[in-house]
Amino acid sequence: MSEVDHLEAPRTRSLKPLATLLPYLGHYRGMVVKALIFLTLAAVATLALPLAVRRMIDHGFSQSDAGFINNYFGMLIALALLLAFASAMRYYYVISIGERIVADLRRDVYSHVIKLSPSFFDVNQSGEIVSRLTADTTQVKSVVGATASLALRNLILCLGGAAMMVYTSPRLSALVLVAIPFIVFPLIAFGRSVRKRSRSAQDTLAEASAYASESIGAIRTVQAFNGGPAASGRYGDAIEGAFGAAQAAIRSRSILTGVAISMVFGSIAGVLWYGAHAVLDGSMSAGTLGQFVLYAVVAASSLGALSEVWGEIAQASGAAERLAELLAEVPAIRAPANPKRFPATAAGAIAFNDVRFAYPSAPERSALKGLSFKVEPGETVAIVGSSGAGKSTVLSLILRYYDTTAGEIALDGVSVRDVDPAELRARLSIVPQDVTIFASTIHDNIAFGRPNASRADVIAAAKAAHAHDFIERLDNGYDTMSGERGVTLSGGQRQRIAIARAILKNAPVLLLDEATSALDAESEKLVQNALDGLMKDRTTIVIAHRLATVLKANRILVMDDGRVVEEGNHQSLVAKGGIYARLASLQFDGKELAELQV
Numbered sequence: 001m002s003e004v005d006h007l008e009a010p011r012t013r014s015l016k017p018l019a020t021l022l023p024y025l026g027h028y029r030g031m032v033v034k035a036l037i038f039l040t041l042a043a044v045a046t047l048a049l050p051l052a053v054r055r056m057i058d059h060g061f062s063q064s065d066a067g068f069i070n071n072y073f074g075m076l077i078a079l080a081l082l083l084a085f086a087s088a089m090r091y092y093y094v095i096s097i098g099e100r101i102v103a104d105l106r107r108d109v110y111s112h113v114i115k116l117s118p119s120f121f122d123v124n125q126s127g128e129i130v131s132r133l134t135a136d137t138t139q140v141k142s143v144v145g146a147t148a149s150l151a152l153r154n155l156i157l158c159l160g161g162a163a164m165m166v167y168t169s170p171r172l173s174a175l176v177l178v179a180i181p182f183i184v185f186p187l188i189a190f191g192r193s194v195r196k197r198s199r200s201a202q203d204t205l206a207e208a209s210a211y212a213s214e215s216i217g218a219i220r221t222v223q224a225f226n227g228g229p230a231a232s233g234r235y236g237d238a239i240e241g242a243f244g245a246a247q248a249a250i251r252s253r254s255i256l257t258g259v260a261i262s263m264v265f266g267s268i269a270g271v272l273w274y275g276a277h278a279v280l281d282g283s284m285s286a287g288t289l290g291q292f293v294l295y296a297v298v299a300a301s302s303l304g305a306l307s308e309v310w311g312e313i314a315q316a317s318g319a320a321e322r323l324a325e326l327l328a329e330v331p332a333i334r335a336p337a338n339p340k341r342f343p344a345t346a347a348g349a350i351a352f353n354d355v356r357f358a359y360p361s362a363p364e365r366s367a368l369k370g371l372s373f374k375v376e377p378g379e380t381v382a383i384v385g386s387s388g389a390g391k392s393t394v395l396s397l398i399l400r401y402y403d404t405t406a407g408e409i410a411l412d413g414v415s416v417r418d419v420d421p422a423e424l425r426a427r428l429s430i431v432p433q434d435v436t437i438f439a440s441t442i443h444d445n446i447a448f449g450r451p452n453a454s455r456a457d458v459i460a461a462a463k464a465a466h467a468h469d470f471i472e473r474l475d476n477g478y479d480t481m482s483g484e485r486g487v488t489l490s491g492g493q494r495q496r497i498a499i500a501r502a503i504l505k506n507a508p509v510l511l512l513d514e515a516t517s518a519l520d521a522e523s524e525k526l527v528q529n530a531l532d533g534l535m536k537d538r539t540t541i542v543i544a545h546r547l548a549t550v551l552k553a554n555r556i557l558v559m560d561d562g563r564v565v566e567e568g569n570h571q572s573l574v575a576k577g578g579i580y581a582r583l584a585s586l587q588f589d590g591k592e593l594a595e596l597q598v
């Protein structure tokens with residue numbers, strides 16, 4: 001599947017997707033074998049119990065032999081102890097395997113998802129992906145753990161019970177055989193409807209979860225627009241929808257259970273009635289009838305249990321399919337088979353050569369339409385242009401979040417497509433407009449691009465970013481936890497953390513998306529000073545929103561509709577009276593501009 005495809009609800013109804021889990025089980029062969037041994041042992045012990053019961057009825061009671069009774073009771077207790085031990089061990093191994101596998105699966109799915117390119121996240125909601133990571137893996141866990149063992153145990157009991165029924169009394173078994181179609185047919189019919197309804201309940205719930213995670217993530221916007229009641233209403237409707245779907249599944253399932261039990265036990269009563277007559281006319285011993293009935297109960301109740309777990313297994317199969325889909329996503333951006341290397345000493349020269357590009361999620365609309373420009377090593381180039389001109393796209397393509405549709409982008413003379421993306425990104429630092437602060441310490445946030453950096457390096461970077469003073473004033477200094485999204489930090493502080501992060505990474509090329517949000521004069525000055533330090537001796541491409549930035553740039557590229565339409569410095573471009581002059585007069589402080597033009 002290509003990465004731009006939207007993930008869809010699973011279509012298959014088979015249990016095949018569960019095969020995805022086999023390689024995981026394979027890693028724990030020893031545990032699986034032990035689980036199977038104890039499972040079989042427990043089932044065999046259960047099946048042996050009726051044999052002892054029959055002996056007791058036929059011989060024990062009739063001969064009134066106390067020693068005989070003692071023997072059989074001793075056997076019975078030994079069997080019960082074996083059953084208890086085997087069941088305990090089975091539980092231990094089976095549940096451990098379930099937990100182990102789901103841990104592996106979660107780790108693999110997360111490691112895979114984190115490698116997928118931005119184009120995948122353009123079309124798939126992050127809430128839905130997280131729901132797969134948690135809800136779907138949990139469902140798989142319940143199956144690999146409890147449910148699979150329950151199914152297997154009941155299968156053994158059902159088959160073993162049936163075999164022992166035939167062994168005990170072929171005549172009565174033939175009667176049961178006649179009843180089987182009446183039992184199996186409704187099971188199959190209802191089983192299907194249960195599966196269909198459960199899947200729709202699951203899908204509805206996934207949608208509701210995605211909505212909840214989106215609105216909780218944007219809680220400020222929701223509250224600012226008094227969107228709470230509307231959001232609650234929408235979520236409530238979604239949950240009611242999920243409840244309705246679950247209710248339908250429950251209804252089918254309870255009908256299934258009721259029908260199965262009444263068919264099974266109805267048949268048993270019929271057979272018992274026939275058997276009782278056989279005992280009366282002397283053609284069968286009471287013990288044999290008792291043994292047969294016990295086996296019939298074992299076989300029938302395990303069949304009933306099988307019908308119940310079937311629904312769960314089918315649900316987990318759907319979950320496994322969704323996870324398999326996610327694991328099958330191929331990252332759109334990968335390292336070539338034989339990646340080229342950049343020159344050992346990084347100069348930081350960037351060249352766009354007739355680059356054309358349309359976002360994979362909107363292939364019919366070109367974002368860049370033949371863009372060419374060069375940035376020399378150490379140069380600072382400001383990009384300006386109206387909203388939607390393609391400025392952020394330029395940065396995204398240098399970072400190779402996406403591949404160009406046509407044309408080439410080169411760093412230090414090597415096409416970005418020909419190198420390992422990790423090596424490319426090691427040479428680039430980005431300070432984005434919307435800074436991400438992870439729920440971690442300030443130290444870890446600064447060291448995000450260099451996790452092994454020493455405290456001294458982190459402090460040096462923070463000082464250069466003019467962030468040290470405010471960090472020192474926090475309760476725990478560099479060890480202060482920033483909130484889930486760094487909510488405790490102000491906009492200017494967050495930006496300085498991002499600048500410190502970039503300084504610590506010390507890459508030869510700096511990509512800067514200037515924040516449009518108005519910082520107060522003091523913050524702005526601090527951020528600007530921090531940036532000046534960062535831009536020194538580095539190739540810098542900056543999406544400029546401030547007059548100070550364009551004045552400092554060696555060159556200004558003016559973009560419009562995916563192309564460079566003007567190029568020069570501030571004075572020459574203002575003098576030209578074109579797009580830049582118009583943009584500048586709107587965007588930058590009019591008074592300052594007027595002074596400059598004098």
Ligand SMILES: Nc1ncnc2c1ncn2[C@@H]1O[C@H](COP(=O)(O)OP(=O)(O)OP(=O)(O)O)[C@@H](O)[C@H]1O
Nearest residue numbers: 122359361362367386387388389390391392393394
């Ligand atoms: N992830 C995306 N998927 C699809 N289209 C996109 C995506 N990001 C941007 N675009 C489109 O590409 C075009 C260029 O967008 P870009 O973000 O590069 O503009 P910009 O000049 O940075 O604008 P702004 O100054 O408003 O940030 C726009 O038409 C935009 O709608």
